[in-house]
Amino acid sequence: MSDEQFISIQNVSKHFGDVHAVDRVSIDIARGEFFSLLGPSGCGKTTLLRMLAGFEFPTAGEIFIDGQAMSTVAPNHRPVNMVFQSYAIFPHLNVSQNIGYSLRKDKLSKADFNSRVGEMLDLIKLSGYEDRASHELSGGERQRVALARALIRRPKVLLLDEPLGALDKQLREQMQLELRSLQRAVGITFVFVTHDQEEALTMSDRIAVMSKGRYLQIDTPTKLYEAPQNREVADFIGTMNFFDASVQDVGDGQASIDAGPLGKLSVSPGNLAFSSGQAALAAIRPEKISISSEKPSGGHVVEGTMDAAAYLGDRSHFYVRVPGVDKPVAVSAQNIDQTHLHGDGNQGQVWLSWSNDAVVLLNKD
Amino acid sequence: MTDRVVSAPDVVTPARLGVVAKYRRAIMRSEALRGYNLLSPTLLFMILFLALPLGLLLVFSFWTQNYLDIDYSFTLANYTKFFDRPVFSYLLGKSILISGSVTIATVILAYPMAYYIAFRVHKHKLVWLILITVPFWTSYLLRVFAWKVILGYNGVINSGLMELGLISEPLEFILYNPFAVVITLAHAWAAFAILPIYVSLEKIDRSLLEAATDLGDTPIMRFFRITLPLSMPGVIAAAMLVFIPTVGDFVTPKMVGGTDGVMIGNVIQSMFGTSHNWPFGASLSIISMTAITIMIVVFLWINRIMRRRA
Numbered sequence: 001m002s003d004e005q006f007i008s009i010q011n012v013s014k015h016f017g018d019v020h021a022v023d024r025v026s027i028d029i030a031r032g033e034f035f036s037l038l039g040p041s042g043c044g045k046t047t048l049l050r051m052l053a054g055f056e057f058p059t060a061g062e063i064f065i066d067g068q069a070m071s072t073v074a075p076n077h078r079p080v081n082m083v084f085q086s087y088a089i090f091p092h093l094n095v096s097q098n099i100g101y102s103l104r105k106d107k108l109s110k111a112d113f114n115s116r117v118g119e120m121l122d123l124i125k126l127s128g129y130e131d132r133a134s135h136e137l138s139g140g141e142r143q144r145v146a147l148a149r150a151l152i153r154r155p156k157v158l159l160l161d162e163p164l165g166a167l168d169k170q171l172r173e174q175m176q177l178e179l180r181s182l183q184r185a186v187g188i189t190f191v192f193v194t195h196d197q198e199e200a201l202t203m204s205d206r207i208a209v210m211s212k213g214r215y216l217q218i219d220t221p222t223k224l225y226e227a228p229q230n231r232e233v234a235d236f237i238g239t240m241n242f243f244d245a246s247v248q249d250v251g252d253g254q255a256s257i258d259a260g261p262l263g264k265l266s267v268s269p270g271n272l273a274f275s276s277g278q279a280a281l282a283a284i285r286p287e288k289i290s291i292s293s294e295k296p297s298g299g300h301v302v303e304g305t306m307d308a309a310a311y312l313g314d315r316s317h318f319y320v321r322v323p324g325v326d327k328p329v330a331v332s333a334q335n336i337d338q339t340h341l342h343g344d345g346n347q348g349q350v351w352l353s354w355s356n357d358a359v360v361l362l363n364k365d
Numbered sequence: 366m367t368d369r370v371v372s373a374p375d376v377v378t379p380a381r382l383g384v385v386a387k388y389r390r391a392i393m394r395s396e397a398l399r400g401y402n403l404l405s406p407t408l409l410f411m412i413l414f415l416a417l418p419l420g421l422l423l424v425f426s427f428w429t430q431n432y433l434d435i436d437y438s439f440t441l442a443n444y445t446k447f448f449d450r451p452v453f454s455y456l457l458g459k460s461i462l463i464s465g466s467v468t469i470a471t472v473i474l475a476y477p478m479a480y481y482i483a484f485r486v487h488k489h490k491l492v493w494l495i496l497i498t499v500p501f502w503t504s505y506l507l508r509v510f511a512w513k514v515i516l517g518y519n520g521v522i523n524s525g526l527m528e529l530g531l532i533s534e535p536l537e538f539i540l541y542n543p544f545a546v547v548i549t550l551a552h553a554w555a556a557f558a559i560l561p562i563y564v565s566l567e568k569i570d571r572s573l574l575e576a577a578t579d580l581g582d583t584p585i586m587r588f589f590r591i592t593l594p595l596s597m598p599g600v601i602a603a604a605m606l607v608f609i610p611t612v613g614d615f616v617t618p619k620m621v622g623g624t625d626g627v628m629i630g631n632v633i634q635s636m637f638g639t640s641h642n643w644p645f646g647a648s649l650s651i652i653s654m655t656a657i658t659i660m661i662v663v664f665l666w667i668n669r670i671m672r673r674r675a
């Protein structure tokens with residue numbers, strides 16, 4: 001067992017009747033990693049997490065945690081703890097009884113119990129809340145109590161199922177940062193489930209993007225955003241403009257493509273394999289396209305007409321019609337000197353330009 | 366309202382309007398008044414059929430019986446009689462003990478059934494609940510008779526055991542004693558205990574149980590730390606529903622209780638019947654009710670303390 005395979009999910013499937021909730025998934029998670037499972041509703045994130053916790057047993061495959069096969073380990077004996085989506089705070093117990101719930105079998109003295117619970121309360125910044133009843137807590141406080149309760153025995157792995165889903169935007173953003181720094185402080189491996197891509201990008205070391213019971217790509221946030229491996233990932237994370245293209249020539253780390261209305265481009269194919277003559281997709285992020293009302297001098301330039309513009313304060317979104325492209329091209333620009341582009345119902349001519357390394361080449365699935 | 370005032374000022378005089386409007390305004394303003402308004406049919410019913418008879422009972426208990434007629438002078442004689450003659454307190458104590466046993470037996474029998482339906486049955490829960498109440502579609506008397514048949518001298522148990530050669534003579538101790546009363550009453554009231562316990566179990570959020578397991582509890586620890594405390598409201602409701610009516614029961618003790626199984630209800634019944642001493646019967650009822658109330662208050666109080674400890 002290496003640190004890279006601290007958690008090793010090997011060819012795991014889970015079927016509920018005809019539903020293949022998780023379908024032959026293999027993932028290795030490293031010790032101390034903040035790992036996220038990201039995907040749309042119903043893609044099997046919760047099911048996978050519950051198999052790690054031991055509440056569901058895989059139909060096929062095996063899960064190892066710290067080198068130990070989990071198929072014969074009951075959930076109450078696993079070295080993992082979970083933060084539930086609804087927090088599952090015990091309503092008949094107060095805050096310190098909730099946090100210290102798992103200490104019962106250690107038969108601690110009252111003073112030891114209180115100091116262990118006190119440590120956790122310090123960690124989650126709720127000192128003084130010992131005797132509060134669970135119904136006297138706000139959503140954010142409940143979330144912290146659930147976190148402290150799951151961490152008090154220092155599990156090897158902490159599982160979190162959309163723990164921030166019920167919080168409002170401001171509190172959620174604050175808790176994202178707190179959760180991340182807490183994870184660094186305790187050094188425990190976190191497996192975090194979310195369907196919010198921004199949340200996954202902010203917090204994770206690596207992310208597995210899932211869809212329909214399978215994973216599409218496992219990578220760091222930067223890699224997922226900058227070099228998605230397929231159209232679904234590119235579409236799910238952020239916004240992406242896609243253009244039909246055909247591969248003309250594949251060389252050493254470079255491919256020449258003909259992207260129709262965008263002209264001929266020379267791009268890096270990443271670690272995907274292409275052959276000459278193959279149909280492919282050229283993809284460009286909206287913020288990697290420059291927009292101007294005068295024709296720029298160098299680089300790849302294409303002319304279009306403004307379809308719609310949205311002013312968002314710090315930035316603007318433009319939708320530009322380019323002859324020969326079905327959907328308007330999305331462009332995102334910082335509002336440094338763009339006001340003239342807004343005009344009144346500006347239907348005017350604009351020029352779009354980009355550099356070669358802004359283009360990602362994808363398989364046309 | 367205002368339209369009517371304008372169109373027919375001579376019908377609604379300003380003075381009367383003032384009263385009506387005042388009443389309306391008071392109703393709209395006061396939450397309590399509106400509540401009583403809403404309750405009024407029920408309230409009337411309760412006063413007529415509950416408070417009035419109870420008041421009458423209380424008044425009766427301060428009168429005395431003089432052979433054929435009632436002496437209407439106020440006296441505590443009935444109450445002194447109760448406390449002077451130990452047999453009555455003994456009977457009351459025994460009744461409370463028997464109903465207490467019935468309550469415990471019923472709750473212990475009902476809990477697993479309610480638990481099974483709440484946690485193990487996933488489809489057709491309603492069918493299961495209805496099936497459980499099927500025995501209660503027959504008359505209460507029939508059910509008591511059935512137990513007489515089962516426990517009797519020539520009953521199912523005795524003839525069965527004799528047939529098997531385990532005993533040579535019918536066992537006499539199984540019928541006509543407090544034990545038979547407890548069994549019969551526990552069976553008769555089971556459905557009333559199952560339903561409230563089932564409801565409180567059904568309400569428990571399943572993720573709480575998973576959380577307890579996740580935090581290291583074995584199934585048994587989890588039951589005592591989470592499931593049982595959270596279903597306590599149902600258990601208490603069930604206990605009350607069984608305890609209160611069984612203390613005063615007189616049918617079951619009469620049929621299966623024998624001389625040892627006599628309960629306070631039998632005495633009260635005879636006072637209002639053959640012994641023809643309504644005032645004393647009334648005072649016995651009042652004393653029983655007071656005793657039950659005290660028992661319940663003590664029970665709830667202990668329960669609250671236990672909860673705070675947990």
Ligand SMILES: Nc1ncnc2c1ncn2[C@@H]1O[C@H](COP(=O)(O)OP(=O)(O)OP(=O)(O)O)[C@@H](O)[C@H]1O
Binds near residue numbers: 019020040045048
């Ligand atoms: N106990 C179950 N019985 C039958 N089907 C189930 C069960 N649990 C989950 N499923 C199905 O498995 C699939 C994956 O469910 P899962 O709860 O893992 O999704 P998810 O990715 O967590 O979605 P969400 O973001 O909405 O929580 C869904 O189609 C769901 O209907």
Ligand SMILES: [Mg+2]
Binds near residue numbers: 045046047
């Ligand atoms: Mg889920």
